[in-house]
Amino acid sequence: MIKSLYGTLHNYTMKIVANCFEETLENEIGNMRVEELPIALIPHRMEPVYEIAQLKQEVIDEMFAGNYHGISSVEWTDKPYRSYYGAFFFNDSHIVINCVLNSPDVPREAVKCVIYHELLHRDYHGHGKEFRSREAQFPGYEEHAAFLHTMGDDMDIKGW
Numbered sequence: 001m002i003k004s005l006y007g008t009l010h011n012y013t014m015k016i017v018a019n020c021f022e023e024t025l026e027n028e029i030g031n032m033r034v035e036e037l038p039i040a041l042i043p044h045r046m047e048p049v050y051e052i053a054q055l056k057q058e059v060i061d062e063m064f065a066g067n068y069h070g071i072s073s074v075e076w077t078d079k080p081y082r083s084y085y086g087a088f089f090f091n092d093s094h095i096v097i098n099c100v101l102n103s104p105d106v107p108r109e110a111v112k113c114v115i116y117h118e119l120l121h122r123d124y125h126g127h128g129k130e131f132r133s134r135e136a137q138f139p140g141y142e143e144h145a146a147f148l149h150t151m152g153d154d155m156d157i158k159g160w
Contacts, residue, residue: 034081034083034084035081035082035083036079036080036081036082037079037080037081037082037100037155037156037157039080041082041155041156042080042100042155043154043155044103044105044106044151045103045104045105046080046099046100046102046103047103047104048076048099048102048103049102049103049104050101050102050108050111052074052075052076052097052102052115053074055108055111055112055115056071056074056115056119058112059112059115059116059119060119062112062139063116063119063137063138064119068119068122070093070122071093071094071095071119071122072092072093072094073094073095074094074095074096074097074115074118075094075095075096075097076096076097076098076099076102077096077097077098077099078099079099080098080099080100081098081100081157082155082156082157082158083157083158084098084157084158085097085098085100085101085114085148085152085157086098086114086115086117086118087118088118088119088121088122090121090125093122095115095118095119097111097114097115097118098157100155100157101114106147106151107144107147109139109140109144110144110147110148112138113138113140113141113144113145113148114148116135116138117135117138120134120135
């Protein structure tokens, strides 16, 4: 039965593992515990201003000449989290971006920098030398990274 549905036992096992990760997204990403970020710790306005699909398309147009396939979806988290700005799920090429970034006080290009970072994970599983080299190609990367690091330190966001 497994073979008829999934092809191999390995595919079935990977699907089970992937489903476990999806079901625990609100509490865990991989081995990392995901902690909600109390609104009181957010120093900027939480007034959604960015359309994530539009930002994703801008990044694809600007950084990949409009051609970047294999990403199933990019979505905002439903609440702010303190553990990450973005996460890429290898099981289904799904990306979530922390809604703490969806604010008029967060520069549009800084949000796009995070989206670019997560898009790169389609081809790179970690943050090795080649990944960091590609990441640094984003225009204004140093400035955006500095902003995100400072904001992350202010809110105790651990994953940037």
